[in-house]
Amino acid sequence: MSSAMERYDSIIIGAGAAGLYAAFHAGRRGRRVLLLEHNAKVGAKILISGGGRCNFTNLHAAPDRFISANPHFARSALARHTQHDFLKLIQKHRITHYEKTLGQLFCDGARSAQKIVRMLLDECAAAGVDIHTLYRINSIQRTDRFIVDTMMGPFESETLTIATGGFPIPKLGATGFAFDIAKQFNIPVVETRPGLVPLTFAESDLAWMRPLSGVSADVIARAGKTEFREAALFTHRGLSGPAILQASSYWRKGESIVIDWLPDAAEDALAARKRDRPKAQLKTVLGEFFSERLATAFAEQLPQGALGDMKDATLIDAARKLKAWQLTPSGDEGYSKAEVMVGGIDTNALSQQSMEARAVPGLFFIGEAVDVTGWLGGYNFQWAWSSGWAAGQVI
Template structure:
């Protein structure tokens, strides 16, 4: 794959750029190309040696780059109206049109998720090509030591490659998830430096861990997966749940983790596609084997664990209606208390971030500091699992790029 084009250090420091974008991830690349096509002279700065590291490893190396169903209700934000403008102006079909023009091979999976058919680097190549066509330049392996406002005349960035100046500065530096990619709080520090509020952050789309007896039980089941519906704080998701050596993971758990807070319970419907009480009454009438019936839906190891927790006879012929109602309740409203989340090392995203009440929803410019912009995950906007976070990166980047 072609290496990123990088000019000399002297070239970076010798002039004032129209725009400097901090962060060569999804949002940064999309914003830089958009601004470059509008005739802006754009420099992208990143501490990493290559652009788009998170794209490269996401989705098992195939990158779930958008979702055909992306809508405002798929996002967690303290101001839920904030996302509407950008998402409506750059919906998922716009990004799909872009990758179609480049001939990207992709596949649609369950619930509207779109993945690269071959590898995520195919998508990175598209973004890099767009940047090349827009004459964007890159300063990679470059650390930013200080950002200095030049009182209405833009900004001066003190970097490991010398001072760099710009009229407008875009922060697309991401958040705290994917620590192995050297994620940092840089964007939050810049926001606070210029007087913006930052909503407290926490890991999102993250496994939930357990302690004590539940940790041992789930560890014994590690690797097993069930189709369930998980609920918390009036939100529910029906997808796969995976048992791990630390507790629970899988899409259903990652989704609900965006809403779970320490001390909350999660409620699990273990047979979400059934009217369980009616099924139990039928088993009683037919004198069928209840244990065998469970094994038609669950791995035997889980059935055994469940029956150890909630003993029930193999035959329900002597069970009254009240006993069947209790059994149905256990099966469809299994209440558990996670001890903690898996932390930023295991998180796919970061909840919280730069307060969107401080940012224009149309241009992404700070309301407190002219010519300073924030886009992508650094903001207090978090998508659900399934390509929604990448769609936010594209949408916020395009809105900002068109305003620069």
């Protein structure tokens, strides 16, 4: 059986962002690399990201913008292969791009995410990487080498890299494969949960929120000690939008989030309007800050009447409520709507420099499967590039 097996220096399972990146960097070193993908095409998540334009990195990528039980783990890979290193590759392939907001870099043009996948495939081809799609893994064994048995036959290699991601977006083929392998080799896993995901609410909250479906507002959303200023969007099931997605990665079931609906206004903002417009109704004044639908919804939950008929303290309390509006989500939209996964392979079990499992020489985990989760806006792609590069230097 062994003589019939095709031998490689490195086998990588999962041809997403991290797997493709690790593959060609290993291939550049003269390693014979096999990349296996169970989907019909590689880079499925790349192709749908950023509405087809691929938010491929962020100019502000730094370790403090990643979540992990071990917050220092990502420092090494992020420092040794930065967003600027990836930009050099983008420029080499003459892929035009633009900064949308907050350092988020997107490809230019409709369906331009295809250019990122093409770039990665071209680099893999130049590095001699063998890529096989529609390959299902039957089993993995380890003696002095790794034996990966597939539906198309077995392969053998010195190193094995797991780049299969996590649970989000199962319709694209996401599975828990990485964690099955972790269990097989006794690699610990930090509890996983959806991240960058819309939050849902009980009917008691939805009674006023649901009629606002489609309305957005610039807010500061807080979960614990972490806050984000971006847009919040009402949905038929609760709240979404960048600010809420960001906060969701820090939120735990049973906890509350706090929203500042008046991020640019002081607590005496409404009381100050009283001196200029004493006969104006509070609902009318709220229209200076919000859309008509949102102003009406908030007014129904605040004192009624003309500003001149209210005490300053009442108006200050109303503004304070708007600036610290506490809500307790009942849950989230789950992995089908989550952009990322929080948790994953315990980084204490991995080398910070190479992503190799300390207890299983030759076994590597990279990308989303690892307990490193970035903010919204290209950070998770940067982790894929950085962790893939780190493994690619040694596998």
